[in-house]
Amino acid sequence: MTAPAAARGATSEVGPLRTVLLHRPGPELRRLTPRNNDQLLFDGVPWVRRAQEEHDAFAAELTARGVEVLYLDRLLAEVLADPAARAELVTAAVEDPRLGATLKRTTAAHLADLSPEDLARALVAGVAHDELPGARGLSWELMARGDFVVPPLPNLLFTRDSSVWVGDQVAVTSLAMPARHRESTITAAVYAHHPRFAGAEQLYDASLEHLEGGDVLLLAPGVVAVGVGERTTPGGAERLARRVFARRLAHTVLVVPIAQQRATMHLDTIATMVDVDAMLVYPAVAGSLAAWTVTAGEGGAARMADDDTTDLVVRGPAPFLEAAAAAMGIDRLRVIDTGLDPVTAEREQWDDGNNTLAVAPRLAVAYERNTVTNAALEAAGIEVVRIAGSELGSGRGGPRCMSCPVARDPL
Numbered sequence: 001m002t003a004p005a006a007a008r009g010a011t012s013e014v015g016p017l018r019t020v021l022l023h024r025p026g027p028e029l030r031r032l033t034p035r036n037n038d039q040l041l042f043d044g045v046p047w048v049r050r051a052q053e054e055h056d057a058f059a060a061e062l063t064a065r066g067v068e069v070l071y072l073d074r075l076l077a078e079v080l081a082d083p084a085a086r087a088e089l090v091t092a093a094v095e096d097p098r099l100g101a102t103l104k105r106t107t108a109a110h111l112a113d114l115s116p117e118d119l120a121r122a123l124v125a126g127v128a129h130d131e132l133p134g135a136r137g138l139s140w141e142l143m144a145r146g147d148f149v150v151p152p153l154p155n156l157l158f159t160r161d162s163s164v165w166v167g168d169q170v171a172v173t174s175l176a177m178p179a180r181h182r183e184s185t186i187t188a189a190v191y192a193h194h195p196r197f198a199g200a201e202q203l204y205d206a207s208l209e210h211l212e213g214g215d216v217l218l219l220a221p222g223v224v225a226v227g228v229g230e231r232t233t234p235g236g237a238e239r240l241a242r243r244v245f246a247r248r249l250a251h252t253v254l255v256v257p258i259a260q261q262r263a264t265m266h267l268d269t270i271a272t273m274v275d276v277d278a279m280l281v282y283p284a285v286a287g288s289l290a291a292w293t294v295t296a297g298e299g300g301a302a303r304m305a306d307d308d309t310t311d312l313v314v315r316g317p318a319p320f321l322e323a324a325a326a327a328m329g330i331d332r333l334r335v336i337d338t339g340l341d342p343v344t345a346e347r348e349q350w351d352d353g354n355n356t357l358a359v360a361p362r363l364a365v366a367y368e369r370n371t372v373t374n375a376a377l378e379a380a381g382i383e384v385v386r387i388a389g390s391e392l393g394s395g396r397g398g399p400r401c402m403s404c405p406v407a408r409d410p411l
């Protein structure tokens with residue numbers, strides 16, 4: 001059944017969460033070894049059963065608060081009953097310059113024979129060198145035995161990054177790291193083919209400039225912040241700005257440069273909204289973050305005939321927190337920092353203390369381990385739902401990274 005349009009979309013970070021897209025970690029995490037974990041963007045080798053228990057507990061906290069949890073692998077298996085979606089995803093899985101024609105053909109034939117459930121599993125867990133039946137060709141012979149014919153997608157866990165809803169439209173993103181490129185083929189197929197999302201307008205696609213959902217914060221209705229750093233490029237921020245203006249999804253985009261390093265890979269690793277006017281910010285950067293304020297050019301909406309030719313007006317840079325308050329139409333943004341001790345703050349930022357998921361204004365899910373940050377949140381009047389993340393966190397992502405809000409109530 002098609003969900004009514006009103007049940008989709010988000011205009012803020014904190015409006016009551018109604019529906020969220022998660023991915024329960026599965027066999028793709030069992031592919032991680034000390035030899036491939038760096039390339040696959042994990043900082044260790046997680047204990048998979050415990051990671052699943054942690055994830056189930058996260059999902060249970062959400063459902064206990066009335067949030068509908070959608071699982072990406074189930075939606076994927078459902079769309080794989082559709083021959084068009086199957087063909088798209090099998091082609092994407094073998095579209096890899098490492099593979100010669102014979103190996104591509106054998107792999108595509110193997111995948112095409114699988115049931116929707118098994119194909120969903122193979123697309124996420126990948127296909128290992130020794131898992132292919134039949135003639136495999138020269139590139140298979142010469143491939144290192146530890147390599148994958150179809151690499152696994154352990155970072156699918158971080159559903160935040162491969163798609164993001166802005167208003168009632170969904171942006172399938174363009175992921176920067178090679179280990180994550182194929183994730184957006186999965187989200188694109190789900191949004192294009194699953195009846196749940198019938199009629200959803202697509203705002204962005206994976207062929208465009210790099211843009212990741214962890215860099216996109218819906219600060220308030222009409223105000224979007226976009227981090228630019230290791231993942232999202234200035235070109236991606238510019239393209240998104242044009243599109244949200246042309247489609248009247250926002251009036252202001254704040255473009256926020258962030259350090260190009262792993263600890264701060266996305267804007268949501270250093271700042272997340274916890275109330276309509278309150279942001280949790282990593283103190284080491286709170287004072288120095290700057291923003292370029294981007295709005296639509298003269299003539300405004302009347303001249304926005306085409307998504308990608310909208311004139312932009314760019315002002316700045318200005319201190320981010322001031323620019324954000326001005327764009328949001330409030331006097332000031334309340335800043336909750338993660339503790340005054342810089343070492344503790346750095347440790348907790350690394351462990352995703354700043355990466356909270358708001359379930360409603362003043363109600364946020366956070367990793368339990370970040371005790372100083374969580375105490376600071378509570379002192380500021382934010383109710384904290386604590387979850388364990390010792391295994392989940394080895395992928396360097398917290399509750400916000402692990403969730404893609406599909407529907408939030410308007411504020």
Ligand SMILES: NC(=O)NCCC[C@H](N)C(=O)O
Pocket residue numbers: 040041042155158160161177180213214215265266268269395396397398400401
């Ligand atoms: N929004 C986020 O910060 N997502 C976390 C992504 C972690 C993942 N291992 C990555 O490096 O892309």
